Amino acid sequence: MSRKPLALSVRILLFNPEGQVLLLQRSKRSKTNPGKWELPGGKIDPGEPFDTALAREMSEETGLTVRILHAAGTAEQQVPGWHVIHLVMTGEIVSGTIRVSDEHEEFRWVAPDRLAQMDLADWCTDYAKQMARIPGFGGGDANDR
Numbered sequence: 664m665s666r667k668p669l670a671l672s673v674r675i676l677l678f679n680p681e682g683q684v685l686l687l688q689r690s691k692r693s694k695t696n697p698g699k700w701e702l703p704g705g706k707i708d709p710g711e712p713f714d715t716a717l718a719r720e721m722s723e724e725t726g727l728t729v730r731i732l733h734a735a736g737t738a739e740q741q742v743p744g745w746h747v748i749h750l751v752m753t754g755e756i757v758s759g760t761i762r763v764s765d766e767h768e769e770f771r772w773v774a775p776d777r778l779a780q781m782d783l784a785d786w787c788t789d790y791a792k793q794m795a796r797i798p799g800f801g802g803g804d805a806n807d808r
Contacts, residue, residue, distance in 0.1 A: 674704035683772035740786035
């Protein structure tokens with residue numbers, strides 16, 4: 664069995680003041696997970712620091728400037744030709760107004776306990792299941808995250 668090369672993607676878990684999570688809906692033209700919802704972020708370019716990659720992806724995908732706060736977990740995904748590892752960080756919005764790029768159809772703020780009801784990308788479904796097992800993920804003060 665041949666092994667696929669690894670690709671690293673960095674994602675961000677952003678909460679609004681109501682404790683809802685920012686999700687982006689992938690374009691229906693996307694090669695993987697078309698029309699599915701996911702956390703913002705994307706692949707890291709070779710030699711690019713992950714925080715630089717996340718800042719670039721957020722600017723490109725949403726127009727937002729963000730600050731990384733903490734590591735929040737990982738998820739894996741198999742795509743044609745690649746085994747993708749998603750590194751998920753928590754963060755906060757520093758500036759900007761959300762505007763979605765051509766890679767996405769729309770954005771939505773979703774309560775954490777409603778994530779399972781969204782049509783999530785395959786990797787994001789697995790991540791949401793992990794997060795659902797963490798006590799208090801769906802409640803509490805967003806500043807505690």
